[in-house]
Amino acid sequence: xxxxxxxxxxxxxxxxxxxxxxxxxxxxxxxxxxxxxxxxxxxxxxxxxxxxxxxxxxxxxxxxxxxxxxxxxxxxxxxxxxxxxxxxxxxxxxxxxxxxxxxxxxxxxxxxxxxxxxxxxxxxxxxxxxxxxxxxxxxxxxxxxxxxxxxxxxxxxxxxxxxxxxxxxxxxxxxxxxxxxxxxxxxxxxxxxxxxxxxxxxxxxxxxx
Numbered sequence: 001x002x003x004x005x006x007x008x009x010x011x012x013x014x015x016x017x018x019x020x021x022x023x024x025x026x027x028x029x030x031x032x033x034x035x036x037x038x039x040x041x042x043x044x045x046x047x048x049x050x051x052x053x054x055x056x057x058x059x060x061x062x063x064x065x066x067x068x069x070x071x072x073x074x075x076x077x078x079x080x081x082x083x084x085x086x087x088x089x090x091x092x093x094x095x096x097x098x099x100x101x102x103x104x105x106x107x108x109x110x111x112x113x114x115x116x117x118x119x120x121x122x123x124x125x126x127x128x129x130x131x132x133x134x135x136x137x138x139x140x141x142x143x144x145x146x147x148x149x150x151x152x153x154x155x156x157x158x159x160x161x162x163x164x165x166x167x168x169x170x171x172x173x174x175x176x177x178x179x180x181x182x183x184x185x186x187x188x189x190x191x192x193x194x195x196x197x198x199x200x201x202x203x204x205x206x207x208x209x
Contacts, residue, residue: 006052007099009036014092025084026091030073044167048203050101050152050159057174058098058156103159105151106200109193111144118190119144140188141169149181149195150203160184167209 013020013029021028037052059075060068068075073087076094080087120139141164148168150159158175161168175181178195185192 006033006037009033010092010095017088024088026073026077026080026087027084029088029091030071043209045208046205048103048150048161048168048206048208050103051170053172054159054174055095055098058101059094061156061174062094062097100154101156102153103150103200103203104153106198106202107149107151107195108146108198108202109149109195110146111189111193115189115191115193116144119188144189147185147193148198148202148206149178161206161208162188166207168206169209 010033013032017024021032056068056072059065059072063075063079065075072091072094076090077084077087080090119141141162143165144162145166146163148161148163150161152158152174156174158178158181160171160173160175160181162171163169171184173184175184182192
């Protein structure tokens with residue numbers, strides 16, 4: 001989703017909610033944004049910006065939830081003791097804080113042949129998956145080349161991008177530290193490679209899927 005577009009929409013809703021919503025409740029807001037997101041989803045986006053999806057993870061960390069699976073709507077609503085209108089206003093407070101987050105530093109590591117072999121070797125998962133024909137499984141990334149780690153400002157953790165066939169795929173998780181990143185890479189590719197700092201401007205030219 002185009003982050004600038006969703007940002008403009010959310011600001012417009014905050015300023016003139018009656019133009020967009022049936023009432024000022026967080027459920028009405030969530031339903032509207034979910035519908036908009038489904039209708040405007042882009043497959044490939046040129047240039048990187050922090051996706052609105054990570055608002056789930058931001059709210060999880062803000063309110064100290066163990067998982068973001070319940071979604072930002074339910075987490076905020078629970079924090080507001082199920083007061084729909086209060087939760088509606090709290091959403092915008094948290095969203096403006098979320099929009100203050102930026103990419104502070106960027107690091108990149110190139111994957112080698114051994115990483116690809118590990119990733120393609122479905123037999124590695126035999127002790128993890130039962131009653132499943134592993135020969136029919138497809139690798140998560142068909143042609144993994146590298147990965148990029150984004151360090152976020154204000155101590156908000158890290159985002160992981162993985163390159164495959166010249167496109168970058170975001171892992172849908174905010175990682176707390178580099179140890180969590182390395183653990184994810186170990187699970188996917190067997191070994192973690194050395195990260196090297198690169199220019200933030202690189203993010204302007206990559207394509208995100």
